[in-house]
Amino acid sequence: MDIQYAILGLLCWQPLSGYDLKKIIAESDLFYWSGNNNQIYNNLVQMHKNGMVTQEIQYQENLPARKVYSITPEGQGELTRQALSEPELPEIHRHFLIQLAWTDHLTTEQIDKLLAKYEEEIAVQFRMRQISPNLTQAGPNRTRRESYLWRQIAEKILADYERELEWIRRVRADLACENFQSNQEETLP
Amino acid sequence: MDIQYAILGLLCWQPLSGYDLKKIIAESDLFYWSGNNNQIYNNLVQMHKNGMVTQEIQYQENLPARKVYSITPEGQGELTRQALSEPELPEIHRHFLIQLAWTDHLTTEQIDKLLAKYEEEIAVQFRMRQISPNLTQAGPNRTRRESYLWRQIAEKILADYERELEWIRRVRADLACENFQSNQEETLP
């Protein structure tokens, strides 16, 4: 999945500046990009060259000028083409699971402390997404079908956090009650 | 999460060559790296310089020489240090959800076709992981606790595929029965 698809998608709702796009992408949790300047602005320049978008400079008093981009019919075509392309599998970087994979030289208490910290971080993310509706919750709602899809997307992301929480809690409970013997030979300095 | 942590982790079980590591990392689904030469070999050279690993060249007849790497006490220390570091949130690249987000100019049949293809791809991955135990299933099993952790990691990865399947099936069923009106103005060429 290309960031240009996401940009085209956002622009097909309404014209936006690079600055707008950057903020939307950075704050969304559907988009995994950091939303840094380089990527957004350079891609917009390239898409402009390719005729996917048009640029209109809006001068404002007391504020810097905005370059507002709109999608072209060619851009719409590209959006549809990519919407119909082969689905790609999700790529999940499970940093914590990798970390956990080599914790057997720690004490069970240390492992539980790690799990507790991870649980808290996930819980924070979960609660944040439960209360404050970000882009994902507030889609365009142009048709009933589109708002249905966006709701499903938002709920999937939320549900993933919930599953993660359930998993951590089960593992913590197991580690606590199953009374695994911890490796004695390696204690921390 | 650094690939060097994963390499140190694998080496703390047993000495391995770059070629071995490359294959393990490429075939695992806990590790998200492609397992390409450049990354593995360069990191091993760097880790050797930093004293994290030692190198032993094994000459073989009729086959190219192997450079077998072993973890050093400093490497062990680094592994423990990173095992105790702050947990990181998972990063999920939901390519398909992004694709799906802008499919409202397609017909409901086209969307269902996309979902069906995605469902099949996920189902393939799910079945593969259900039957053939890869690294994740076959951990080191040095202690009861370690093999418990590895089982939980493997089950989490499998469960994620299952949840994904359930989600797709629910969305497809909804789209089919709820009878959403599709956008009439945009049909495909």
Place this chain on the structure above:
DNA sequence: CCTTTCATGTAACCTGTTACATGATTGG
């Protein structure tokens, strides 16, 4: 007074990917 917001842009960097190169051996 310092920080944030608006708004654009550049430079340096790091990670990771594909592709190439070597060269013998095994298997369909």
Place this chain on the structure above:
DNA sequence: CCAATCATGTAACAGGTTACATGAAAGG
């Protein structure tokens, strides 16, 4: 005969990150 496996390594590139630069205005 062609492809894959073993085993190492290099080169080129793509993608994405942080950090920096400008400069005015608004807010605590």
